[in-house]
Amino acid sequence: MTAPSDVSTALQLAQAMGLDRLDAQLLLGHALQRKRAWLISHDDAPLAAEVAENLLQQFRQRAEGMPLAYLTGEKEFHGLRLRVTPDTLIPRPDTETLVDWALEILRTECPGLPRVIDLGTGSGAIALAIKASHPQADVHALDFSPAALAVAQANSRELNLPLQFHQGSWWEPLDGQRFALIVSNPPYIAGQDEHLPALRFEPLSALTPGRDDATGMRDLLTLINEAPEHLLPGAWLLLEHGYDQAPAVAAALQARGFADVSLRRDLGEQPRVTGGRWPA
Numbered sequence: 686m687t688a689p690s691d692v693s694t695a696l697q698l699a700q701a702m703g704l705d706r707l708d709a710q711l712l713l714g715h716a717l718q719r720k721r722a723w724l725i726s727h728d729d730a731p732l733a734a735e736v737a738e739n740l741l742q743q744f745r746q747r748a749e750g751m752p753l754a755y756l757t758g759e760k761e762f763h764g765l766r767l768r769v770t771p772d773t774l775i776p777r778p779d780t781e782t783l784v785d786w787a788l789e790i791l792r793t794e795c796p797g798l799p800r801v802i803d804l805g806t807g808s809g810a811i812a813l814a815i816k817a818s819h820p821q822a823d824v825h826a827l828d829f830s831p832a833a834l835a836v837a838q839a840n841s842r843e844l845n846l847p848l849q850f851h852q853g854s855w856w857e858p859l860d861g862q863r864f865a866l867i868v869s870n871p872p873y874i875a876g877q878d879e880h881l882p883a884l885r886f887e888p889l890s891a892l893t894p895g896r897d898d899a900t901g902m903r904d905l906l907t908l909i910n911e912a913p914e915h916l917l918p919g920a921w922l923l924l925e926h927g928y929d930q931a932p933a934v935a936a937a938l939q940a941r942g943f944a945d946v947s948l949r950r951d952l953g954e955q956p957r958v959t960g961g962r963w964p965a
């Protein structure tokens with residue numbers, strides 16, 4: 686296959702390779718640093734040989750299922766443009782439900798300079814969105830993966846949103862530290878879930894607690910069981926989970942002694958975030 690020579694042949698080639706027109710336009714726009722409107726009015730703009738070769742390679746990868754966000758290296762989340770790499774999960778719009786709930790709690794219940802932590806931060810999406818909308822919060826972000834943390838740190842610098850970073854497995858690096866709010870979108874997909882193959886480009890460790898975890902609940906339960914040692918009196922723990930895990934998460938929170946256990950649904954009306962308050 687030869688590399689396309691101008692904008693319109695590139696779009697035709699992408700179509701012949703089975704790409705969505707929008708994806709092709711976004712890749713082309715990214716390569717040329719132009720908006721879609723420009724592409725539409727510049728059908729015959731020539732492509733430099735190197736640009737065309739790279740684009741052909743990206744079309745191939747997209748046709749094989751590589752997510753667009755990994756090809757462009759960016760994803761929009763809660764109004765922020767975040768850098769993403771294959772070391773990080775791609776932030777989902779569903780997770781904005783968790784951010785919005787966290788912001789409500791901060792605005793209504795956490796005066797002063799509350800300490801907040803995002804456990805398993807990945808690209809930093811949740812922590813950075815909270816810091817952007819509630820700058821007076823002292824926001825911490827933790828991940829087990831040094832490669833993911835490097836992406837979160839780059840996003841923090843680029844967006845000029847300072848966070849405190851921790852590397853380690855869940856609570857391990859947080860000995861003795863307590864927070865006014867703890868949030869997490871942990872790996873929660875069951876180890877043998879039929880959707881995992883479709884998510885093969887994303888880090889498996891961000892998606893599932895393990896191949897041997899039949900319910901996907903292992904990390905959610907670790908978070909629930911150990912959270913009380915890190916919550917201030919009256920502080921909330923908010924957890925994103927799978928569409929069918931809400932009853933199990935609520936039951937585990939109640940069994941651990943959490944009060945005010947409640948649920949939020951995502952934009953698709955799926956049960957998506959369950960939270961509870963550690964009694965004062």
Ligand code: GLN
Binds near residue numbers: 779
């Ligand atoms: N929400 C993601 C998905 O369904 C999974 C994220 C996670 O496991 N935390 O694709």
